[in-house]
Amino acid sequence: MNREEKKLETKNRILDAAMRLFAEQGFEATTVAQITEAAGVAKGTFFNYFKTKEDVRGKLDKIVAMDEIVNLKDKPGPYAPRFIALIKKFGDSMAGNQSMLLLSIQGMLANNQNIEESKEGFCYIVDCLVPIFEKGQQTGEFTTTIPAETMAHIALKIFLGVMINWAMGLSKDDFGDQLLLSYQVFFEGVMKK
Incomplete structure (x- = not known):
């Protein structure tokens, strides 16, 4: 997997985790920390994308x-x-x-x-x-x-x-x-x- 593919895969993992959490517990109740944990990425990585x-x-x-x-x-x-x-x-x-x-x-x-x-x-x-x-x-x-x-x-x-x-x-x-x-x-x- 090249660098661009890896970046896209990471971004998609964050989006998938966020979508699941928003659906399960609502947007307001979901934190960035929960999203990063569910996506398996560091908090800093989240802010590289969003x-x-x-x-x-x-x-x-x-x-x-x-x-x-x-x-x-x-x-x-x-x-x-x-x-x-x-x-x-x-x-x-x-x-x-x-x-x-x-x-x-x-x-x-x-x-x-x-x-x-x-x-x-x-x-x-x-x-x-x-x-x-x-x-x-x-x-x-x-x-x-x-x-x-x-x-x-x-x-x-x-x-x-x-x-x-x-x-x-x-x-x-x-x-x-x-x-x-x-x-x-x-x-x-x-x-x-």
């Missing part, structure tokens, strides 16, 4: 949301209501984590390496969304006048814009409510008339 316990939860939320988006393409339509429900659920899960989300945005843009990693993640999201829009076009749910890839890119841009807007406190609405409204408007524009 700034805080909240950072771990944010990463887990993203993983779960991505898994659900990836699986969405394997389900029958209609896709718009499922996508909206999924994105609302994700936004609601971030309630009370405005500062954590702002730190996450700052981290994404902190240096060239982080920017490149973020771009890779965003490209992966678009790649997962394109088949959903294509299937929606094939079933007549979405317009065919806009390419599926364009819809996927716009959907990502909406998410990023709402995320920045909410993290900066530019709206009093909850993150989930802002996402809900934004995607309702988006889908109104791409639905087949």
